[in-house]
Amino acid sequence: SQQGEEDPQALSIQEGENATMNCSYKTSINNLQWYRQNSGRGLVHLILIRSNEREKHSGRLRVTLDTSKKSSSLLITASRAADTASYFCATDARGAQKLVFGQGTRLTINP
Amino acid sequence: GAVVSQHPSWVICKSGTSVKIECRSLDFQATTMFWYRQFPKQSLMLMATSNEGSKATYEQGVEKDKFLINHASLTLSTLTVTSAHPEDSSFYICSASWDRANEQYFGPGTRLTVT
Numbered sequence: 310s311q312q313g314e315e316d317p318q319a320l321s322i323q324e325g326e327n328a329t330m331n332c333s334y335k336t337s338i339n340n341l342q343w344y345r346q347n348s349g350r351g352l353v354h355l356i357l358i359r360s361n362e363r364e365k366h367s368g369r370l371r372v373t374l375d376t377s378k379k380s381s382s383l384l385i386t387a388s389r390a391a392d393t394a395s396y397f398c399a400t401d402a403r404g405a406q407k408l409v410f411g412q413g414t415r416l417t418i419n420p
Numbered sequence: 421g422a423v424v425s426q427h428p429s430w431v432i433c434k435s436g437t438s439v440k441i442e443c444r445s446l447d448f449q450a451t452t453m454f455w456y457r458q459f460p461k462q463s464l465m466l467m468a469t470s471n472e473g474s475k476a477t478y479e480q481g482v483e484k485d486k487f488l489i490n491h492a493s494l495t496l497s498t499l500t501v502t503s504a505h506p507e508d509s510s511f512y513i514c515s516a517s518w519d520r521a522n523e524q525y526f527g528p529g530t531r532l533t534v535t
Contacts, residue, residue: 344526351426351513351528352464397463406452406517408524410464 313398313411321417328385330414332398333378339401341374342408343383345394352397355383388418423447424516426527433504433534441499441530443514449494450516454524455487458511470497504534 313334322328334341340359344352358365358374358381365372371384385392395415399408423446433439443453452471456464468484470476470491478484488500497516501508511531515524 349511349531352526407454407466407469412463
């Protein structure tokens, strides 16, 4: 399968704590993106990091990319109950337009 | 900007019938649209890529005669599930892109239930 791996598959933490999710992929990429999906809904684009970038911030989100290890991490700081959702990474292989999604992490923030 | 809509948001149909799902880019012209399928608690799997005015490119294992894709204009792509079976029940999500930089904008999804 070309799908990437994400870990953990499920994560449950208390509100206010930080949540870290990891993504590994298999091919050389142009970009890596992170998406959020609330139950039964569409995807919300969170952040895009290019292959020549190592770290990117957006509000409470911090994404890192290590192309030598073919891995990325998404950190959500000061989590809120509204952050409860599934989070997916997606990569586009060089020369290809399509996205390949990881298996996702189901994040639950307990009030 | 970059809003993508899908219609219907959910549909229930009987086994053996066909169902059409529409994907529209509302405020941009989409040269490429993508169709994904997502089973419960699983990730998105790309079914096919469609470019306006040309035949769709299907992923391995996706039956092109069962999942008919038409991308007749720069703002509309349709997915028709023909002779639907209960195992076709799934969440179908489209995305649209206007360039090759791979910014894809996703629709809200269509939940198909085949009884």
